[in-house]
Amino acid sequence: MAKLQREPLQLDLQRNTAARLVEQVADGLALLIERGELRSGERLPSVRQLAESHGIGASTVVEAYEQLVARGMLLARRGAGFFVAARAGQSGARAVFMPHEPVIDSAWLLSEMFADERVPIKAGCGWLPGKWLNDEGLHQAERRIIRSPGAQQVGYGHPFGYAPLRQLIAQFLGHWSLDVAIDQVLTTHGATQGLDLVIRTMTQPGDTVMIDDPGYCNLIAMLRLAGLNVIGVSRTPGGVDTDMLETLARAHQPKMFFTTSVLQNPTGTSYTPACAMRVLQAAERHGFWVVEDDIFRELGQATDPMLAALDGLQRVIYVGSYSKTIAPSLRVGYVACQRELARQIVHTKMVLTLTNSEINERLVHNVLTEGHHRRHVQTLNATLLNAQSTLNAKLADAGLAPFTAARGGMFTWATLEGSGLPAREIADRARQKGIWLAPGDFFHLGAPEKASFRFNVGYADVPELFDFFRSL
Known part of the structure; x- marks a missing residue:
């Protein structure tokens, strides 16, 4: 029997469209x-x-x-x-992935939240809505990268990072009266890697360090993973409790103090000038380093003090990032510190990960120099301040007490009074209604006395959230 011939394939191709x-x-x-x-x-x-x-x-x-x-x-x-190719299911039963029900705990927050699409209202997340970012500036930067010679897109790059970007970072810090040379700046895979490199370079298991309490949950996990003795210093609306800092430093002789000076995660608070000076005086008296995690600097106010500038990088190690103003997916951060210490941190970086992605660093450099970034940040600051003011008012109407008045930034920290329920249980009830909350337990070293939550001003202004808290 003659074999049937298949008709020639017919594809509907359109020449006059944008599709290649x-x-x-x-x-x-x-x-x-x-x-x-x-x-x-x-x-x-x-x-x-x-x-x-x-x-x-x-x-x-x-x-x-x-x-x-x-x-x-x-x-x-x-x-x-x-x-x-053979398709799944033709040679046997189709394998179906059934994700487990999420448990709202610190492990989920650290490892699964970025990919979990089952909770539609992400009121407690840690990133900005994509529409609030400078997507056009990023696209222009990407086009410039594509047009660049191939030799610029291969290779490992420099151990300290892409030199033109480091020069821009030095210029940026100079605007805040911090005089820094390019060999005092190194790029990192986001601020999180910057913190990790500082920890690995400057501490040993058993050392005592202090941190903001409540503070950045990833940092708490990193410090504990490094085998360090971690002590919390209470966060206040004007920075940290400097009397508590003095007492703890005198009693424990810590190696380092990790703190955020501007729009801290999770409380959204910033240092006053007086608080900044007292922290630096305590560091001088008791001989500890201050690690200033300052990734929200561009979103703050012109009067917000920079510890590194006040100190001249004598006892301060400065960590910055572009994840909040350009794009978190680029994972570009940096560390600025004393020259010899920078060389030590770069050695740690090369041992662990070699260099960072120079393509991503070139992208960031292009965004910063294409002429729209400054205006984008100004618009973003106004958007955040307006959103925070609106959210604080609605949270208060729903029975929560915001920690501070609105002063911009991504986060609002608020406490639910009188419910009698722990924050974890409230967060689990919210998840069942499609609302993701970030309870205060994630950000405290110990069990908090009150049910507090971090809210992202870009995602939390939804009626379902306020109705949920009223129902409690």
Whole structure:
């Protein structure tokens, strides 16, 4: 019996659209495979045949075929051509991933929250809405990267980081009266890696360190993972409790104090000038380092003190980042410190991770120099301040007490009075209603006395959240 011949493939290709022909060919073939019109194991037309039948270039077909190989829909066999790959479920039962019910605890906050799409209202998350970021500036920077010579896009880069970006960082710090040379600045994979490199370089298991309480939950986990004795210093609306800091420093002789001077996570508070001076005086008296985690500096006010500038990097190590004003996915941060200490931290960095992604660092440099970043930050600051003011008023109306008056930034910290329920239980009830809360337990070293929560001003202004708290 004669074998039936398949009709030639017909793909609907549009020449006068924004979609590239490569994507049209790849998507058209993928649709035929999904419909079963191209069956598992079937050989596709040769590159030349498909190109001639559709009046397109052979390179277009090759690229489309390779895209489908990368997607796992085609197999490439040397000398034989391209074949439809077996789909899941054809050779056995389809494997179905059933994610477990989330438990709102610190482990979920640290490892799963970024990918968990089952909780639609992310009132407690730690990132800004994409529409509030400078997407056009980032796209322009990406186009400049694409047009740059290939030699600039390969290789490991410099151990200290991309020099033009480090020079911009030095200039930025100079605007805050911190005179720093380029060899005192090193780039990191976000501020979190910067903190980790400082910890690994300057502490040993068993050392005592102090931190803000409540404070950054990732930092608490890092310090405990390093085997350090961690002591909390109470956060106040004007910075930290400096009397408590003095007492603890005298009693425990800590190696370091990790603190956030501007728009702290989770409380949204900033140091007053008086608080900043007292912290630096205590560091001088008791001989401890101050690590200033200052990733929200651009979102703060011009009068907010910078510990590193007041100290001249004598006892302060400065950590910054671009995740809040450009894009968190770029993971570009930096450390500024004494020259010799910078060399030690770079050595730790190279041992652990080699260099950072120079492409990402070039992207950040392009965003900072393309001319729109300053205006974007000004607009973002106004948006955040307005959102925080509105949110604080609505939280108060729903029975919560904000920790401070609105002064900008991403976060509001508020306490629920009189419910009698622990924050974890409240957060679990909220999750069942599709609301993700960040309870205060995550940010305290010990069990907090009151049910407090961190709210993200970009996500928390929704009626369901306020109705939920009223129901308690």
